[in-house]
Amino acid sequence: MTVKHLGQITDEIIDNWAKEYEQRADGFHCRNCGSQIGQVTCHVSIHIKEFEPTCAGPGKVVPINFPFCPKCDGDIEYATACYHIPLWRSYVVLPGSNFICIPVKGGQK
Numbered sequence: 071m072t073v074k075h076l077g078q079i080t081d082e083i084i085d086n087w088a089k090e091y092e093q094r095a096d097g098f099h100c101r102n103c104g105s106q107i108g109q110v111t112c113h114v115s116i117h118i119k120e121f122e123p124t125c126a127g128p129g130k131v132v133p134i135n136f137p138f139c140p141k142c143d144g145d146i147e148y149a150t151a152c153y154h155i156p157l158w159r160s161y162v163v164l165p166g167s168n169f170i171c172i173p174v175k176g177g178q179k
């Protein structure tokens with residue numbers, strides 16, 4: 071079991087996760103090997119864009135689904151990432167298979 075560190079992710083990166091796989095009647099499949107795609111939780115730390123290049127934020131962590139190929143990507147236990155939002159955004163919406171809307175404390179300006 072390994073932990074996958076994705077670094078900073080964006081809406082575009084999250085959108086592209088699903089596009090990398092082939093959708094069939096019984097779910098998503100790997101374009102390389104045809105294996106059925108699994109998913110683990112990706113723990114996303116919310117950081118404030120204005121603090122860049124530093125990764126700093128209110129300490130909020132949002133779980134989202136991370137799809138992966140059990141054969142090509144190996145045995146992943148969970149993933150970690152961070153997501154940078156501007157200070158004026160008072161909530162976080164991350165795309166993906168389940169849309170999550172979580173208020174961030176002190177997020178509005």
Ligand SMILES: [Zn+2]
Pocket residue numbers: 100101102103104105139140141142143
């Ligand atoms: Zn594969």
